[in-house]
Amino acid sequence: MTAARYQEIVDDNGRVYRVGETPHDIMGRSRSWMVWLPWIAMMAVSVFEYGWGAVEGTLEEKYGWTLSDAFWLASVWAVFQAAVAFPAGRLREKNIVSAKTAMLVGAVCSGIGYFTISHSGNLALAFAGYSVLGGIGAGLVYATCINMVGKWYPEKRGARTGFVNGGFAYGAVPFIYVFAAFLTPANYSVILDVMGVYMLLAVGICGFLFKDPPKSWWPNDVDPLNWVRDRKSRGGLAKNPPAVKQFSPGEAVRTGMLPLMWVCLVIIGGVSLFGINFQVPFAKVSHFGAFVAASSAGVLAVVNGTGRAVVGWASDKLGRRQTLTLVLVIAAGAQFGVLYAGNTHNLVLFMVFAFLTGFGSGAFYPLFAALVPDYFGENNNASNYGLVYSAKLVGGVGGGGLAAGVISVWGYTGAYVLAGCIALLSAVLTLFLRQPGRKRHQLAETELVARPSASAG
Template structure:
């Protein structure tokens, strides 16, 4: 990659006097890089803190989604709801958790909503979500409180945390994004066992209220230290116009080269790649949410005891989270598009396997496929989160990824509420076979992804 310096600028027009002089350079494709400022110049501390703090916050909000299936029986009994009604509450939460990502991203990129304000707002709304779920007089109130308020709150936190990492690690974002994203799954493990063994109609209000205050405390403290880097920022120790000397960074950039330009949401949409990503994520997320919602009920229906049922979900959550980090790390070495295809295929195998092991009443085999389901059911999230800035740049990543992530608001309806209807009509066999088929469709769609502005020959390695 060869180019001439684009411009050199001082600190004019910037309110933060701690920023020293920086330089903007452009590569042969016209992409601008802002160099000369270290992470400590901007943050006053190393940038790895902007991996750890988002990770901690993601751990806290994971209880919303990944522990809900374990709490379903008690919630239904305590509130006198049907199982379908209870899962529709989760579906509403998923809808708003996903839908807030794009508008929040636009507000962040315009400077109206800082990352810190997004976190603090999300913390308070998350608390209100759990308090509403514990004291809701009816399903409608739970949908408004837990579904709408809790969904918006956790969505603000989720999107802020995920997008933060890609901005601070533009040269090697796969493993870091996967690590942070993983907290959204395995952070729920203690609550899965709590809701399976220590959660009943006599204490459910107290437990849910305490969980809400736990989420508030953790996300509030972490969010106080959030800060985005300047637009076009590039690490000061890496020359964007020359091959990196660090072999790990060199491999990551070779397999996942920087975007050809900083695409606006409209420009990204017009490439045709965003709609393709959206449908692919719709399929993956729908299957993942289905597994999260119904694996414990399916295990119990197959005659497995509460320990196996809870353990299968615990295994799913742990592997779902750790798998995100592992897959992110692998994608830096293998290429993100190839890794995404492998993950979709694994997700398909897992759906058929869980059904097969359950029908055979084979507990060890059931846990093995729960392992695979958990691994693949979360691994695609950090891959999409890293693919979007890979393809469209970091400057508008919050809103660009918000467009893709909005697929989850539709998939929540398929995986949760409509999933319950399919189980009621076709049984678990029909539902799991359908989930496996949808996963295979996602694998086929992933083969069509390519980096806009890049030659197709090179894009095939992305």
């Protein structure tokens, strides 16, 4: 690694680009490492969220836990996983905590989460070890990985972020089948210990190699002003215009749009976690068998992950807000479809709607992640998105413990109908999202004015 000279370039929107340093100058290797390493780490911790439905039945049998106990564990895990995103982002922005430190702490906490449920049936200890420490660990990994890839690929943030984000879903697929096929009260401890060691090593090794670029870093082989001009000439700004200014977190909240995003994510985040948590138990209740139940969960996880990358491309063409509304409508319809297929014991339809549930329950995350800088600018994106993502604190409770309570009172039919209806409500609320400071008739004017100014610069 060598100390390279750099210069700072400012575009018409006031965004600063630090140009001149290559990834080899900064960390001694290609920046592609900062895609593959976060992707591997995200896959390693994905089993917390997407594998729980295949684990909880064995733990209930072994420890005498109820369905409600098991899914309150998942709910509290989701609360701590989401809660750590904002403070972790702020600490990293202020250079108080490095990416390497955050990942190593995340590795240890994640491993402890699985070691806890492997060796103790004490519910209080399970909440402390699995839900609190495991949630913090997975949250540190999630927040650090998403932020890392965005910093190293500022000119290709959508595609790379969607790819890494997808690992958080389909990384659990092999373990879903292992849990469904082999996990029993007789051998659960060995399998869960192996899972804990795997997360500890995979996340720890990846995290040890993490390194942030300097603030405002920009790849040396991409001219930032030409990049901005090219985006404008392709017409992308007509669908997704840039923010009118750089909003601080307080200013973003006062626009009303960040709170509206938060409410939308609370609702659909809860529906998403409900589908992830209860599809396997519902499949078993519908007499589809353990393999079909695991397969439906595997399909959900795979499509959930791959769909996150696809919607980035679609949102460039259709518009970020329009694509988000469409995804939420699909998620709502999938809830009714899964219920119908399960109640009629239609295996083919059940797998089809498992596919749609997987797509709808994951694709909205990268869309919200892209909408935040579109609406509020890039300079405070980690903090602003951390606030939006904190909606999972509330959604996690609704999609786990509260949903288990609804099922115990209304059954799966009532729970799935409720999930479909509130998902539709979330889709309707997105229709009111508007970019702060810009009226609809100004979008075309912005593009026409921006072209000559960019060319003149």
